[in-house]
Amino acid sequence: xxxxxxxxxxxxxxxxxxxxxxxxxxxxxxxxxxxxxxxxxxxxxxxxxxxxxxxxxxxxxxxxx
Amino acid sequence: xxxxxxxxxxxxxxxxxxxxxxxxxxxxxxxxxxxxxxxxxxxxxxxxxxxxxxxxxxxxxxxxxxxxxxxxxxxxxxxxxxxxxxxxxxxxxxxxxxxxxxxxxxxxxxxxxxxxxxxxxxxxxxxxxxxxxxxxxxxxxxxxxxxxxxxxxxxxxxxxxxxxxxxxxxxxxxxxxxxxxxxxxxxxxxxxxxxxxxxxxxxxxxxxxxxxxxxxxxxxxxxxxxxxxxxxxxxxxxxxxxx
Numbered sequence: 001x002x003x004x005x006x007x008x009x010x011x012x013x014x015x016x017x018x019x020x021x022x023x024x025x026x027x028x029x030x031x032x033x034x035x036x037x038x039x040x041x042x043x044x045x046x047x048x049x050x051x052x053x054x055x056x057x058x059x060x061x062x063x064x065x
Numbered sequence: 066x067x068x069x070x071x072x073x074x075x076x077x078x079x080x081x082x083x084x085x086x087x088x089x090x091x092x093x094x095x096x097x098x099x100x101x102x103x104x105x106x107x108x109x110x111x112x113x114x115x116x117x118x119x120x121x122x123x124x125x126x127x128x129x130x131x132x133x134x135x136x137x138x139x140x141x142x143x144x145x146x147x148x149x150x151x152x153x154x155x156x157x158x159x160x161x162x163x164x165x166x167x168x169x170x171x172x173x174x175x176x177x178x179x180x181x182x183x184x185x186x187x188x189x190x191x192x193x194x195x196x197x198x199x200x201x202x203x204x205x206x207x208x209x210x211x212x213x214x215x216x217x218x219x220x221x222x223x224x225x226x227x228x229x230x231x232x233x234x235x236x237x238x239x240x241x242x243x244x245x246x247x248x249x250x251x252x253x254x255x256x257x258x259x260x261x262x263x264x265x266x267x268x269x270x271x272x273x274x275x276x277x278x279x280x281x282x283x284x285x286x287x288x289x290x291x292x293x294x295x296x297x298x299x300x301x302x303x304x305x306x307x308x
Contacts, residue, residue, distance in 0.1 A: 012083035014083045014284035015283075015284060016284060019288075054070070055244040056089070056243065058084065063069045063070075
């Protein structure tokens with residue numbers, strides 16, 4: 001079963017992935033990473049691994065495996 | 066579908082601002098290189114600009130050229146490394162203003178160089194000054210009351226300048242505002258790399274890119290601005306070599 005993995009330390013909180021997600025599976029957590037950026041998390045129930053978040057992420061936060 | 070950004074760009078973290086389009090463009094290049102099996106062969110030339118921050122955040126061999134002059138350096142590299150793909154990675158200020166003579170003559174000579182132009186409508190690293198690609202009325206640090214087309218001219222469109230050059234191999238403009246356009250831009254880059262490796266001549270792919278820091282917009286508002294305002298002046302598509 002494929003699953004979306006997120007590396008929060010790479011995230012800069014731009015929100016492109018949240019916009020790109022058609023399933024509204026991504027959301028801001030309110031937790032900041034080491035650099036002080038608000039990071040994203042995924043609701044695995046909603047995510048269908050469509051790769052849209054991966055395609056829009058400038059900081060290579062997402063991986064599907 | 067399993068997917069992971071290529072190791073050539075993920076081995077360290079990038080130093081770009083939140084929402085910067087360079088990270089997107091760089092990943093597209095890395096993906097195309099991985100698909101073509103050329104990740105170890107790609108030679109890049111970057112400009113003295115935000116694009117130069119790639120020098121430590123991608124694994125490709127890179128030369129940092131003088132400001133606006135990556136194209137002649139790339140031509141020199143290509144002359145001695147004929148089997149390697151050679152990319153000049155520059156911004157709109159370097160391509161269409163500071164290095165305009167170099168861009169023009171590379172296109173006139175039809176040098177076998179792949180030029181990737183990141184168009185963010187202003188000068189990024191120097192602090193957001195007005196560029197030839199700035200839109201009418203656009204507020205920049207050097208046009209605080211908005212760009213006046215009567216004084217500074219209309220936005221420079223590369224297809225108007227080079228679209229009539231029948232010899233060049235490829236001329237296209239993509240956008241990095243949403244996932245669908247990212248896929249289209251990647252196809253343009255793949256086509257350009259294919260033509261470049263076949264030795265067909267000058268290829269230029271322009272990518273409309275967000276620069277939230279210097280446009281003074283949040284990242285999402287920036288990609289809306291590109292879609293709503295910038296694309297009015299910069300239509301997407303293939304202008305040469307598309308068929």
